[in-house]
Amino acid sequence: MAAAEASRYGARERMVFSAAQLIRRDGVAATGMREVAVHAHAPRGSLQHYFPGGKEQLVNEAVGWAGRYAGKRVDRFLAALSEPTPSGLFGEMVRQWTDEYTAVGFAGGCPVAAATVDCAETSAPTREAASAAFADWSGSVARALTGMGVPQERAGALATLMISALEGAILVARAERDVRALTTVARELGPLLDAAVR
Amino acid sequence: MAAAEASRYGARERMVFSAAQLIRRDGVAATGMREVAVHAHAPRGSLQHYFPGGKEQLVNEAVGWAGRYAGKRVDRFLAALSEPTPSGLFGEMVRQWTDEYTAVGFAGGCPVAAATVDCAETSAPTREAASAAFADWSGSVARALTGMGVPQERAGALATLMISALEGAILVARAERDVRALTTVARELGPLLDAAVR
DNA sequence: CGTTGTTTATGACGGCGGTCATAGTAGTTC
DNA sequence: GAACTACTATGACCGCCGTCATAAACAACG
Numbered sequence: 001m002a003a004a005e006a007s008r009y010g011a012r013e014r015m016v017f018s019a020a021q022l023i024r025r026d027g028v029a030a031t032g033m034r035e036v037a038v039h040a041h042a043p044r045g046s047l048q049h050y051f052p053g054g055k056e057q058l059v060n061e062a063v064g065w066a067g068r069y070a071g072k073r074v075d076r077f078l079a080a081l082s083e084p085t086p087s088g089l090f091g092e093m094v095r096q097w098t099d100e101y102t103a104v105g106f107a108g109g110c111p112v113a114a115a116t117v118d119c120a121e122t123s124a125p126t127r128e129a130a131s132a133a134f135a136d137w138s139g140s141v142a143r144a145l146t147g148m149g150v151p152q153e154r155a156g157a158l159a160t161l162m163i164s165a166l167e168g169a170i171l172v173a174r175a176e177r178d179v180r181a182l183t184t185v186a187r188e189l190g191p192l193l194d195a196a197v198r
Numbered sequence: 199m200a201a202a203e204a205s206r207y208g209a210r211e212r213m214v215f216s217a218a219q220l221i222r223r224d225g226v227a228a229t230g231m232r233e234v235a236v237h238a239h240a241p242r243g244s245l246q247h248y249f250p251g252g253k254e255q256l257v258n259e260a261v262g263w264a265g266r267y268a269g270k271r272v273d274r275f276l277a278a279l280s281e282p283t284p285s286g287l288f289g290e291m292v293r294q295w296t297d298e299y300t301a302v303g304f305a306g307g308c309p310v311a312a313a314t315v316d317c318a319e320t321s322a323p324t325r326e327a328a329s330a331a332f333a334d335w336s337g338s339v340a341r342a343l344t345g346m347g348v349p350q351e352r353a354g355a356l357a358t359l360m361i362s363a364l365e366g367a368i369l370v371a372r373a374e375r376d377v378r379a380l381t382t383v384a385r386e387l388g389p390l391l392d393a394a395v396r
Numbered sequence: 397c398g399t400t401g402t403t404t405a406t407g408a409c410g411g412c413g414g415t416c417a418t419a420g421t422a423g424t425t426c
Numbered sequence: 427g428a429a430c431t432a433c434t435a436t437g438a439c440c441g442c443c444g445t446c447a448t449a450a451a452c453a454a455c456g
Contacts, residue, residue: 011403025319030320035443043405045405049402114316117307117315120304121306161382161387163370164362164366166362168363168365169362171315175329230414232412
């Protein structure tokens with residue numbers, strides 16, 4: 001997880017991964033390309049080669065990666081739940097963040113959120129990448145919910161609610177350097193979510 | 199609201215106001231000081247004079263202003279409701295955003311969110327300003343809820359939930375260029391909120 | 397060995413942005 | 427009117443950053 005060794009993944013993958021990490025922490029604008037290369041232990045010359053589309057391409061791929069990662073993560077949470085309930089899933093999603101924050105501090109937020117804030121008005125492709133990332137993520141959540149017996153029409157809406165509440169709570173938690181907001185939304189939203197299983 | 203005329207407010211106020219607007223749209227890092235001065239129709243030389251603390255000071259004041267603004271706005275929403283209910287208040291808070299987005303487009307997000315994303319790890323004072331802004335806002339919401347009969351212990355938690363869900367929905371809505379996420383959280387959260395009045 | 401295609405190295409360019417230095421203007425007070 | 431304060435005007439500095447140009451290593455393969 002840390003400092004991605006130079007062997008297991010190719011330089012290209014490592015750079016996308018590092019970009020996501022740095023964006024998550026400092027935002028898109030404050031993240032430099034040279035910095036990404038250094039962080040990924042990748043040669044600077046590879047930037048041009050793998051990302052001829054420049055920074056925008058790198059950012060877009062990082063956002064896309066983050067979206068797919070979030071989706072897979074939801075799938076794994078679901079698989080790990082002994083008796084799957086909406087509140088249980090949401091609890092795990094939230095716990096991922098409280099765990100990180102208590103373990104290593106409040107340095108990072110969600111890269112998709114960062115890209116949206118920094119690029120939504122500047123770069124249409126990046127905004128679309130963010131939109132797609134949310135769609136991936138929300139798709140996984142909605143599928144999980146329907147699998148638990150939540151009616152199809154409702155599942156999408158609840159997925160949006162869960163992701164919105166989580167994203168907002170991440171923001172507040174980072175600002176306050178306190179996981180309070182995260183645990184609060186998990187606790188308050190739990191019953192509502194479980195009430196949707198028929 | 200637009201292009202702040204040069205008379206009603208002083209140059210200093212206008213710059214803080216403009217900073218908030220630009221940060222809201224492009225993020226903190228992408229907002230230049232010279233740009234703020236131009237947008238505020240303020241002399242460039244006044245930047246040093248009014249904000250000797252540099253960009254950080256300007257950003258912090260913009261964030262503080264945004265927090266107080268959000269708080270006052272909640273108070274006004276509350277006052278305007280004929281029969282105050284939590285869902286009614288939340289509906290108004292959400293509607294402020296759907297109205298803006300449908301009227302003038304998805305150019306802007308929440309300046310406090312932008313400051314958090316861009317500066318939380320870089321600048322402790324700015325992070326604290328963001329935290330204070332959330333506290334102002336959330337304080338107003340919590341007071342409004344208690345006034346509607348929500349038990350004190352619960353009001354704070356629900357205020358956090360409301361603000362988190364709203365912030366997250368703003369993000370998603372901006373990425374998707376669609377108010378869907380906003381209307382969804384308002385609809386889904388309404389009953390839960392009203393159920394808290396004893 | 398030669399050739400071809402992939403990857404890396406490096407330096408330069410041009411632009412922008414925050415900050416500083418310095419000086420100028422305007423308004424007020426003694 | 428002189429002194430003093432509040433404000434404005436500019437230009438310069440310096441650093442960072444994304445990008446480009448160019449060339450070198452290196453691998454695979456005929």
